Structure formats: C-alpha cells, structure tokens
Amino acid sequence: MLPLPDEVPVLVAGGGPVGLTVAALLARQGVASLVAEADEGHCSGSRAICISRRSQEILATVGAGEALAAKALPWTGGRSYWRDREVLHFQMPSEPLQRFAPMVNIQQYHVEAFVHAALQRVPQLARVAFSTRVLRVQPGDDGVQVEVEGPAGRQQLRCDYLVACDGGRSTVREQLGLQFEGTQYEGRYVIVDIVQKTRRPVERLAWFDPPSNPGSTLLMHRQPDDVWRIDYQLRDDEDAQEALEPRNILPRVESHLRMIGETEPWQLLWASMYNAKCLTLPSYRHGRVLFAGDAAHLVPIFGVRGLNSGLDDAANLAWKLALVLEGGATPVLLDSYSSERVQAARENIAYGAKSTEFMAPPDFAFRLMREATLRLALDEPAVRSLINPRQSAPIAYTRSPLNGPEEGAWSSAQAAPGQPAPDALLRGAHGDFHLSQCFGTDFTCLVFGDGSLPRAVAELAAHGIAVLDIAPEADAHGQARLRYGLPGGLGPTALVLVRPDGYVMGRWRGLDPAPVLACLRAKGIEP
Amino acid sequence: MTDAELDRSYSALCQALGEVGAHRSELLLAMVALGLIARSERADEVLALVQRARERLLEEPASR
Numbered sequence: 001m002l003p004l005p006d007e008v009p010v011l012v013a014g015g016g017p018v019g020l021t022v023a024a025l026l027a028r029q030g031v032a033s034l035v036a037e038a039d040e041g042h043c044s045g046s047r048a049i050c051i052s053r054r055s056q057e058i059l060a061t062v063g064a065g066e067a068l069a070a071k072a073l074p075w076t077g078g079r080s081y082w083r084d085r086e087v088l089h090f091q092m093p094s095e096p097l098q099r100f101a102p103m104v105n106i107q108q109y110h111v112e113a114f115v116h117a118a119l120q121r122v123p124q125l126a127r128v129a130f131s132t133r134v135l136r137v138q139p140g141d142d143g144v145q146v147e148v149e150g151p152a153g154r155q156q157l158r159c160d161y162l163v164a165c166d167g168g169r170s171t172v173r174e175q176l177g178l179q180f181e182g183t184q185y186e187g188r189y190v191i192v193d194i195v196q197k198t199r200r201p202v203e204r205l206a207w208f209d210p211p212s213n214p215g216s217t218l219l220m221h222r223q224p225d226d227v228w229r230i231d232y233q234l235r236d237d238e239d240a241q242e243a244l245e246p247r248n249i250l251p252r253v254e255s256h257l258r259m260i261g262e263t264e265p266w267q268l269l270w271a272s273m274y275n276a277k278c279l280t281l282p283s284y285r286h287g288r289v290l291f292a293g294d295a296a297h298l299v300p301i302f303g304v305r306g307l308n309s310g311l312d313d314a315a316n317l318a319w320k321l322a323l324v325l326e327g328g329a330t331p332v333l334l335d336s337y338s339s340e341r342v343q344a345a346r347e348n349i350a351y352g353a354k355s356t357e358f359m360a361p362p363d364f365a366f367r368l369m370r371e372a373t374l375r376l377a378l379d380e381p382a383v384r385s386l387i388n389p390r391q392s393a394p395i396a397y398t399r400s401p402l403n404g405p406e407e408g409a410w411s412s413a414q415a416a417p418g419q420p421a422p423d424a425l426l427r428g429a430h431g432d433f434h435l436s437q438c439f440g441t442d443f444t445c446l447v448f449g450d451g452s453l454p455r456a457v458a459e460l461a462a463h464g465i466a467v468l469d470i471a472p473e474a475d476a477h478g479q480a481r482l483r484y485g486l487p488g489g490l491g492p493t494a495l496v497l498v499r500p501d502g503y504v505m506g507r508w509r510g511l512d513p514a515p516v517l518a519c520l521r522a523k524g525i526e527p
Numbered sequence: 528m529t530d531a532e533l534d535r536s537y538s539a540l541c542q543a544l545g546e547v548g549a550h551r552s553e554l555l556l557a558m559v560a561l562g563l564i565a566r567s568e569r570a571d572e573v574l575a576l577v578q579r580a581r582e583r584l585l586e587e588p589a590s591r
Contacts, residue, residue, distance in 0.1 A: 354534060357541065365544030365552065369537060375583050385530040386537055 004129060004148065004155060008034045009325055011146055011159035013134045013172050016043065017108060018293030018310035019165030020115040020128070024062035025318030027125035028441050029500075031325055034157075035119075035126070036148055038133035038166075042116070045270035046193050047108035048307035049221060049229055054394040054420065055311045056100040057502065059111070061440030063118035071110055071224050074101030078204030080387050082374035084211055088387040097425040097477060099434040103391065105202060105223050108307065137162065137175035137289065144288050161321060162289045165310075168277075170295035176286055180279035180298070182349065187360025188234045189274045189301070190243055194253060196266035197226050204389065206359075208374055212259035213252055217359060227269065230256070231301075233360055244271050276300035276356040278349040284313075285338040292317055297345040300352035302359045308392040309348050313341050319441075319500035328464075328526045336402050344395035351390045358386065394420040397503060404497065404506025404519035410485030417506050421498045424479035426470065435468075435480060439502035442466040443527045445516055446496040448486055457495070457513050464527030465497075465516070 010026055012019045015037025023033045051059070051072065059068050080088040092102035119126040132150035139145075144162040148155060164172035173180075205220040212218075219231040230253055234243050242248060249271055257266065280297035284290060293310030317337050323329045361367040377384050396419045397403065403417035414422050423436040438444055444466045447457055453469045460467050470480050484507070486492040496507040497516050506519045520527065528536075540559065544552045564573050 354538065357538070363545050364549045365541045368544065368552065369541050373537075376580070378583065379579050382528075383533070385533060388530075 007158045009160050012163045014166035015128050017111050018314050021311055021314040022163050023126045024115055024118050027122045029322030031322045032125045035128040036132040036134055037130050040131045042109040042112040049105050049223055050304035051104050052308045052392045053100045053102050055308045057436050058311045058315045064114035067114040072104035072106035073202045073222055074104045075202040076102055080206040082208045087374055087377035088384045090388050105221055107223055134171050137172055139287050139289050164291045164295045165293045166295050168294040168298050173295055178281055182279035185276040185356050185362055189231045191272045191274050192230045192249055193269040194228050194266045195226050195269055197264045198262055212256040240273055274301055278353050280345040283338050284341055285334050299348045300356040302355035303352050303390045303392055305348040305352055305392045315501040316341055329524055340397045340400050347395050355390050402523055406507050408509030411487045412485035415484040415504050417504050419504050421502050421504050422483035425477050426474050427476040438468055441500055444468055444498045446470055448494040450493055454511050457511055460513050
C-alpha cells in the first residue's frame with residue numbers, strides 16, 4: 001500500500017457515492033483529490049436504490065454511465081393499492097427520444113463500484129484510501145490540517161479544501177461543532193432486501209392496509225440480481241431490535257409475497273431500520289470546509305431525494321471548487337454552492353415531509369385524512385395526486401446570486417436562468433446525440449442561429465466557453481427550440497449560457513456574445 | 528384546483544385538525560364540509576358525493 005501524501009489540493013472525507021462522485025468530477029476538471037473512506041470497501045446492503053434522470057446524467061459525466069445502464073433497471077411509474085384495490089397509477093415524464101429513463105433502480109454498492117472504477121482510470125488525479133478515517137480537523141485561513149488514521153497508522157495531512165461527504169454521522173461536522181437543524185418523524189420503517197426471481201414489471205409499488213399485513217404500509221421496488229427491496233411500517237408499540245429479527249421479518253414478507261402471487265423461493269439478504277428525518281446544516285460552506293450529501297442534509301426516504309440530492313451537491317460543487325483552485329474565480333463563488341444547495345435541501349425537505357406525512361402519518365389528523373383520501377380515491381380521480389410519492393426532480397435555483405439576465409421574449413420558462421437546462425435530441429455530423437452529453441465540464445454557450453455561426457460567437461471558445469451551434473437542421477426534432485422557448489420557423493436567434501453543472505445561467509435574444517462575457521465577468525468568473 | 532393547491536389545502540386541514548384535537552375533529556370537518564357544500568353550484572353533485580361516501584363506509588366491515 002502506498003503511503004498517503006502529506007498534502008493534497010482536495011481531501012474528500014467519505015467514499016460513499018457522493019464523495020466518490022465529487023472526486024470524479026474534480027478529476028474531470030483536472031483537480032487532484034484524495035478520498036478517505038473509513039470502511040474497508042463499498043457499502044453493504046442496497047441502501048439508496050433509485051437513481052433519478054438527473055443523477056444518471058451526473059454519473060454519465062464521470063464515466064459511470066455505461067456500467068450503470070448495463071446493470072440498472074429502468075422504470076417510469078408506479079401503482080398504489082388500498083387493501084386490494086388500485087387507487088393510484090402514476091407515470092413520470094417520459095418520451096421515446098429521451099436520453100435516460102426518469103428513474104432506474106440499482107443497489108448503492110454497484111453505483112459506488114462504478115464511480116470507483118471510473119476514478120481508477122485517472123490514478124494521477126484521484127485516489128481512494130479505504131480503512132482510512134478522519135480523526136481531527138483544524139481549519140485555517142490557507143488550508144485545512146487533517147489528522148487521519150489508516151492501515152499505516154496516524155498521520156497529518158494538509159489540504160487546500162476539505163469536502164465532507166462522510167454521511168449522516170459526519171465526523172467533520174462534529175469536529176467543526178456544527179449542528180443539524182430541523183425535525184424527525186417518529187414513524188419507523190423496516191427496510192428489507194430479499195432475493196427472489198420474478199417476472200413482474202419494474203414499478204414502484206405501494207400498499208396501504210394490505211390483506212397480507214393489515215394496518216401496515218408496504219413498499220416494493222425491484223433491483224438487479226433478482227433482488228426485491230421491501231419497506232414496511234412498524235406499529236408504534238413494536239420494539240426496534242425485535243423487529244429486525246428474521247423470525248419477525250420472514251412471516252410478514254412471506255405473507256405479502258403470497259398475496260401478490262410471487263411464489264418462487266426467496267431468501268433474506270439484508271435488513272435495516274429507518275425513520276424520516278428533515279435535517280440540514282444552515283450553511284454548507286465553513287471557510288475551506290464544504291459539506292455535501294448526508295453530511296450536509298438528511299431528507300426523508302419517500303420521494304428518493306437522499307442520494308439524488310447528494311449527487312446534485314457534487315455536481316454543483318465540483319466545478320466551482322475547480323475554478324477557485326485554478327484562479328478563475330474567488331472563493332466567494334463557493335458561497336453560491338451553499339446558498340443554492342441549502343435552498344435545494346429545504347425544498348427537498350418540504351416535498352419529503354409531505355410524502356412522509358402520507359406514508360407515516362405523524363398524528364391522528366394525518367391518519368384520518370389519509371384514511372379519507374384512500375377511500376375517496378376509488379371514486380374521485382381528483383384526489384389521487386395526494387397519494388403520489390412526489391419523486392425527486394432537479395431543483396431550480398430561482399434566487400441564485402449566479403443567475404444572469406434573461407433578455408427578450410421567450411415562449412417557455414423551462415430554460416430561464418436558474419433552471420436545469422432542458423435536454424434535447426440533436427442531429428450531429430456523426431449521428432444523433434443529446435444536448436446533456438455536452439454538459440458536465442465546461443461553460444457552454446448554446447447558439448440558436450439561422451445560418452452560419454457568426455465569428456464573434458465562435459470566438460467565445462477563446463474565453464474558455466464551449467460553443468454549441470444548434471442550427472435548425474441539427475434541431476431535427478424541434479425539441480431544443482421548443483424547450484428553450486424559441487418558437488419554430490426561421491428568424492428567432494438566441495444565445496443561452498449553461499453552467500458546467502448543466503444549469504442555465506442567462507439567455508439573450510440575438511447573437512451578440514458581448515452580454516454573455518459581461519455576465520460571467522459580473523459574477524467574477526473567468527472560465 | 529391544481530395538484531399543488533390540493534396538497535396545500537390537505538396539509539392545512541390536517542394541521543387545523545391537529546390543533547383543535549381529536550375530540551373536536553369531527554366538528555371541524557363538518558364545518559368545512561358544510562361550508563364547501565354551501566358554495567357548490569349544484570345540490571345533485573353534493574348528494575351524489577354524500578351517497579358514495581356513505582356506501583363506501585357501509586360496505587366495509589364495521590370492526591376495522
């Protein structure tokens with residue numbers, strides 16, 4: 001085993017999916033990092049299993065996309081049942097030309113392994129040290145002094161920046177004396193993985209008060225390798241330790257599998273306990289220490305916003321940190337990481353809290369209204385949306401200090417500054433490609449022209465901005481012009497500036513590059 | 528009413544029920560229901576809803 005370096009530009013505390021992705025995105029920007037992971041390998045148990053479309057984009061950027069697509073199970077919707085009656089069938093936005101399914105299911109340890117494999121292709125820029133834990137953190141003005149303990153003993157390590165991705169029980173958070181703010185719900189769920197062959201379609205399945213487990217609420221998700229994830233709510237009077245004993249798990253699972261007609265032999269793989277938490281740090285930047293993922297916020301499991309929001313943290317942070325380290329921006333840029341992602345966490349928490357209040361009603365009032373909703377949903381389609389799990393979607397940074405201007409008239413607000421840049425299928429010289437494949441590393445100026453690319457616009461490349469000409473013939477399906485708010489036909493021209501993390505920064509009608517450069521300059525950014 | 532407005536109204540009603548307490552929750556629900564009935568354009572929609580809700584509950588075993 002190689003000794004650890006004494007000094008590294010970025011130390012990432014925690015080698016879970018968020019920490020590994022931070023390192024991989026930094027490597028894409030040419031920034032070297034070391035990931036210190038306390039465990040001896042990737043996680044056990046399936047943990048986070050639902051990967052959103054946005055997360056699939058981020059994982060594709062880091063080079064884990066192919067492995068993910070080959071293994072994960074895509075899905076687009078789900079069904080909820082009250083007793084033995086279907087009360088909701090929902091579909092997430094999905095269309096034949098899309099790059100990714102709205103959601104895929106896969107065990108977290110596979111995601112970790114795929115990102116780790118991508119990191120191993122750039123050993124000069126990233127290294128993962130397993131069995132290596134952060135013990136002490138001393139932040140300074142010029143860097144952070146960190147004491148770590150690995151297989152070779154304790155040592156001091158200096159980094160320019162420390163990114164804390166060390167999970168809900170973050171050592172870094174504790175070392176800095178920081179506290180989560182927010183609330184916890186008391187309703188507890190047992191989370192179980194079992195292995196069983198099935199031919200059932202991949203969907204999110206939920207049962208309220210099923211005949212198999214009267215009074216309980218139960219969720220099922222298919223995963224690769226013939227694994228089912230089953231979550232069920234415990235009664236308030238049940239003991240947590242007892243509930244995780246196989247003798248208590250097996251009959252409930254067996255009863256439910258029998259009820260839905262899954263009769264193949266099965267085996268218990270993993271079980272854990274969960275209660276919904278709505279917690280966040282009020283700020284994710286503390287000088288040269290930055291917090292991401294569960295170390296920064298804990299959101300309820302319902303709506304799958306945990307890992308997905310952590311990956312969004314990674315995407316938001318990596319380009320900003322790289323730009324600051326390379327002198328293209330002052331450290332003030334990192335404050336926008338905190339303000340954007342704290343706002344995102346608060347929105348995720350608000351959605352998650354709503355889902356939790358339905359899935360694990362906190363008092364008699366929420367219980368009563370849920371009982372009413374489930375019965376009414378049989379006859380009144382209008383109330384069914386209340387049963388919908390409100391699945392994770394990218395959060396718009398509507399109040400971000402980085403948002404630039406929006407000049408001229410636009411027929412869609414989908415690509416306004418602060419919004420995640422819409423995807424579109426485009427026609428290129430070497431075949432079709434998706435616009436989102438061009439995001440992830442550089443600032444990109446989308447050019448909606450009506451003829452050849454003006455020279456002044458092409459010269460944006462000399463300022464470190466990638467230029468993507470979306471000529472009308474490239475926009476063969478019309479998706480880009482529709483989604484970016486430029487009605488069809490000749491004439492409407494525009495420039496749209498997209499950040500490296502795939503968010504719209506500003507948009508201007510016409511083809512004058514000067515305001516694009518002025519926008520970046522005004523924000524103190526030199527790509 | 529949009530899904531988001533329905534969601535907001537639902538949460539507000541749950542909140543209000545929690546605040547008045549279980550023993551007065553039936554009264555609060557009755558007040559809200561009557562207020563909405565009075566604002567409805569047509570009685571036949573209200574009567575149909577009352578009828579359906581009644582049937583749904585009567586078809587359930589009473590013990591649950």
